[in-house]
Amino acid sequence: MIDDKQLYLGLRSPRALLLVQDLLQRMRNGSLVAAMRLPAERELCEQFNISRGTVRRILSNFSEQGLLHQMPGSGTFVTDKATLLLQGAGSHQIASAADPAYVSPADLMAARLLIEPLMPQLIVQNGTVQDFERMQECLTYSEQASSIEEFEHWDEQLHAALATATHNAFFTQLLGLVNQVRDQGEWGNLKKKSLTLQNRRAYERQHRELVEALRARDARAAKKVLTEHLEQIQVNLFQIS
Template identity: 55%
Template sequence: MSDVDSRGSTVRAAGAKTLAAYLREEIASGRLSEGAKLPAERLLSEQFGASRGAVRRVLQDLKERGLITQSVGSGTFVRPGAASTFPARIRERAEPPPEDQTSPAELMEARLLIEPLMPRLITRNATGADFAKMIECIERSEAAQTIEEFEHWDGQLHRVFALATHNSFFLKILELTNRVREQGEWGRLKARSLTPERRKEYEAQHREIVEALRDRDTDAAVKALTEHLIGIQHNLFG
């Protein structure tokens, strides 16, 4: 095996270990609650840098431990009572402090205050590579076959917006945002509110935002992004 292959295998193995540890901790803490649906294997593979085979082995191990259930055509879900299978000391260690808990409603309030600040930096600092990543996220989200896949690429697009500011503060904020989006409550709200019509609306808004950013039209980008976030907030909470 070449050095390149060896390094690649090492990275994939590390990714599988990280995925296994992440899922165990999320289930033990209750952040992945009973009945919560896990992302598709392909998304887990991309997010953690693990091969599809490694992801399947991690999920099979969790299944054998009684932590998840799998149904062909439906997906992978956290099994009822899964958290209680962990010793109390592990559940307590995994449980985040109360001040670290952010509700979806609080998240949207914060996003409406913070994200509309980003276009001013994006129109000044973004590169061609940044815009190419935005287009890739849009195309992948539009091609998504499931809500989970669409939500993943939606989140990645907003992360690319943060990266395109070339300001580390915004990237840290969006990392916190995605932590909340990974919680079960956000997923349930999004699944309930994301009708095919609303998804088409979000996709059109994404393209409008990116088009304004590529034109270096700050005011238009701020307006489009703000309207997009207000629409999400209304659809989620009424």
């Protein structure tokens, strides 16, 4: 459970306090969800007219409370447990199969197949240059990943970038629910078993084809690739023949 007072420690500038309030509000209302990257420190400095040292202190406070994860050279990201922490739930509380709130990996994939193919049309309409640059960054890092965990992280970041590029609050909030299920041990075990080198290369190819289609503003081709990608994940996870 987060004590908001800890996030304000050492801060006196009204503009610094405003940044803390803004981050908390956006995390609580769903506009900042798990795996989303925050604007660069320079952008936050300019937006709130505060020094870089103050921005770094604020981000460090959020990181110490488990709300943000700072990755040198990549940026600052909302953690998977941020929503639960801000809602007052314990950071280690994970739904089990006996819990009514439990969502199985099979349920997740079935829902993703129905909903995510709707995203390309919105991305084609609303995606910015910065959105596509972020997608490209995720592609590059995922292909360079040296472990399953690192690849999974950048795979998650790519899907976060896709949701963000819709510029639609429904899809950014949906991403938070997806990541909560992905954070469960059951999903991780299935992914580790299914992520062979051959499957990983197929995912990387599909990711690149998807981003290329979106960059070309070809919603139909992007929808086709995304659907095939999700269907392939479903087959690999559950060994569907």
